[in-house]
Amino acid sequence: xxxxxxxxxxxxxxxxxxxxxxxxxxxxxxxxxxxxxxxxxxxxxxxxxxxxxxxxxxxxxxxxxxxxxxxxxxxxxxxxxxxxxxxxxxxxxxxxxxxxxxxx
Numbered sequence: 001x002x003x004x005x006x007x008x009x010x011x012x013x014x015x016x017x018x019x020x021x022x023x024x025x026x027x028x029x030x031x032x033x034x035x036x037x038x039x040x041x042x043x044x045x046x047x048x049x050x051x052x053x054x055x056x057x058x059x060x061x062x063x064x065x066x067x068x069x070x071x072x073x074x075x076x077x078x079x080x081x082x083x084x085x086x087x088x089x090x091x092x093x094x095x096x097x098x099x100x101x102x103x104x
Contacts, residue, residue: 020080020104023103023104024079024080024083034103035047035099035103038099038103045099046095047096047099048093048095048096080104083100083104084100084101084104087100087101087104
């Protein structure tokens with residue numbers, strides 16, 4: 001009697017993986033355009049514009065907080081985590097963060 005053991009490994013390119021790779025290559029302008037398109041295509045997505053006062057408040061809060069340098073200038077190889085870290089520093093609105101988490 002002969003015993004044979006085989007093992008295989010595969011990787012499939014899913015829609016989500018393809019979309020994530022595409023989105024990671026976008027510039028800031030292209031990413032904003034993509035998000036706006038997603039908002040138009042899905043009426044449940046609702047984006048709100050930040051006011052100048054909110055921008056100034058968030059900027060000063062970030063400057064005064066003791067944020068470790070590695071969070072500000074992330075050097076990890078995981079781009080998804082890096083983008084989510086930046087998103088949490090830039091946006092405080094939970095709905096916006098949910099949308100960005102879905103997109104990223």
